[in-house]
Amino acid sequence: MKNKNTDSSRRKFLKQSSLAGVGAVLTMGMTPSLLAGDLNNAARPAILGGPSAWDKAKWIKWPIWVPETDEKRVLEVLRSGVWSRAGVVNEFEAAWANVNGAKRCLVVNNGTNALIVALNQLDIKGGDEVLVPPYTFISTVQAILMNGAMPVFVDIDPETYQIDPAKIEAKITPRTKAILPVHILGMPADMPRIMEIAKKHNLFVVEDACQAPLTEVNNQKVGTIGNAGCFSFQNSKNIPIGEGGAILSNDVSFMDRCVSFQNLGLPYGTAVGTFNAGSVRIGTKVRITEYQAAIGLAQLQRLDAQTTVREENAKYLKSKIKDIPGIVPYKLYDCATRVSFHLFSFRYKKEDFQGLSRNSFLQALRAEGVPCSGGYTPLNKQEFLKEAFASKNFKRMYHKDMLDYDKYMERNQCPENDLLCTEMVWFTQNLLLGSREDMDSIANAISKIQASAESVKKSLEK
Template identity: 40%
Template sequence: MPTLAIDGGEKAVTLNMGEPWPRAGEEEIEAVVAALRKSREDWEYLCSARGGGPTAEMEQRWAEFMGARFCMATNSGGAALHIAVMAAGVQAGDEVIVSPYTWGQTVSCILQQCAIPVFADIDPETYTLDPADVERKITPYTKAIVVVHIYGHPADMDGILAVARKHGLKVIEDCAQATGAIYKGRRVGTLGDFGCFSIGDGKQISAGEGGCLLTNDEDLFEEALMVGQHPMRQGWQVKSEERRRWMDSLIYTYRIHPLSAVMIMQQLPHLDEWNAQRRQNHGMLTEGLKDIPGIKGVKVAEGCEHVYHQYSPTFVPEEVEGVSREVYVKALAAEGVPISLGYVRTPIYLRPRFQHRNYFYGKELPWSLSQRPIEYKEGDCPVAEHRCARVELGSGGGPRWLGDQSALVRQILNAFEKVTGQIERLRELTRHEASENVMRHA
């Protein structure tokens, strides 16, 4: 039996972890240089305030590609989400339902509007919002739902939209991790009232920083322009006379850098091909993990195309009795397997900002504006809590797994076989770790 790397043996994984990501291709470099040259003859070309030039072109292409009527580029996904919450008509003190199993900015856009996040639980297989729990969390003060396609897997949009329609709520899709993902034949970001994307580091398309929002509703689009665009742009795009009365520079500077728009236009035509490669490589990992005890690969729900911003499998303790998740992960990591205890780790409402009601405004805002007593406590979302505390894992290569990574995936699977073939040793390590913990706390 080969010695485990955790005991000083050879590592089972020797290949590097995939392509560097993000990376600038020659096309992008040439396009950026050409745009800068063009701006010498046409000074307005790269002026962000008017929103013409490459920004307008990128917005048009993004909307066409995704299948939506309107696109507004922003400087980040967080900015797009914040604009969407404001433009959706959410006011200070209103409630917005959201997942606790996410990156914080799915939630901070609600706090930034001084509205109150109310958390609904997730589905244990897809880790996305459970529509039944969303419905249970609705109160007379609820105005909207922010639904995140976490890790690149589409949420149950039919279920969410049905609940939203029944109760007259706006739906904002957080697609920051899911650019290009498909739900029942349609791209995510085109199904709710707003779709918000991030085009920052580590996303399926990456332009350094950037984002955008999509909507099919002209009225909501104008409202978004009023919040996040310069009056020079509002001047030619906002048609409503009532809104035009309010045009002013009292806005948020959430405009995209035009050179990001140039880079995005170069990458967008490759998006589907890149995502197909990510699916192929991660799909091979899922297939191989079927025979490995102690771990369940990532499930893809019917009718969904995952785009793997993250690959988050699940620890199955019943299959490796006596082995802790920590030891399982340590032994695999020592072999060179990309593996961690997961991405979210603590549901958002159990984090200090919620437990201490301390967001950036002070004076307990936004909670001091809530229209009923609001509590955030253990047991609020049991599925998310169990996932974070007991079974969440992180693995795979995310957006870096382009091209053919089958040799790397095979090495990773060999490492899983090597480690799980020595369960008795893992049990011993677990017992040792447990006794050390007891000593440490004695």
């Protein structure tokens, strides 16, 4: 049975999207038809001179902005002259908390600082260890280092790309203070198992939900399951503001401390000090502006319906490509009840494409009019870790054996992630806002390359 509120929200999104030139979304309910023949056709790939499967100029542009509905509030804020944090920011915080079913929200200037503030106010500092997956954006690990803590990498589940709960306990030491699961690509980590492990070992859980707004685990929004959840509103994200981030939590005392810390340590709520004594803790200043919040309120009106469209298209596209030899789409945990799909992903097996390298496959796919990328490189092997260990602060906080970079690398090998980084293919979330015909075109493009893989290889890899 359909949910009336979801249906209404989706209809509103379709109407607004048509104003922004994305009326193709209205074809979501149409019978699928391939733009250039069925999946078994042997049409020449565009990279070899054949027709492209799709015109890349026709993809929905991101971010979406509808002047008729979006600009009124932003202009009101600009004309008011009240640009620093005030009532509009408060309104956006309340709305974001409500949408996610959380007691409290604090918005800050980006997702990176949301993670830094959350970890800091859980008292994760020098000498502590935080368990983290290697398949994530660099901000996740930088936030740990910026608080003086040590990242400990836990390898991924090769089917879901998430931190593997079966590998967590082996990495726990007396120094371990928190687990930082990342709902990468908008797909959820296995939170029931992670929370069970955290409870057993008395560890904090901070969810990096920067790519996963409205994703759900057992019908509960990610970011509200652990002690805190962090989000990003950067321009590429599913709710784009340009820059921005948020912390969610049901712990009122923790959230009061976060508010105080991100506002120069000034007292707030239960985080009070002596009357007229000024700041009560070491703090920073990462506040968001009123006009950013106004943009966020406009984008929030479309988020639910867009999430539904992305999820429907992701399921459909997966069904169209899962049987193509060499294409292994993502897998979800059984506990995933809604997925935001910041990125659509699959593993590319070159042995089923006549040995065609992934780079050549991506080049051929782009020639078909399908934007794509190979995703992340192994985060646990990047030079910033070595630089952090060589810093004066880390040398004062850790024994030299812990800062031995070669030994650290030995302890933090993640072979499943290394392999994943050589096979992954990504499509950005705006592609999933298209029509079923668009999804058919993507599938057709992949099939064309697969059928002519040997010829493509000879052309590109002479």
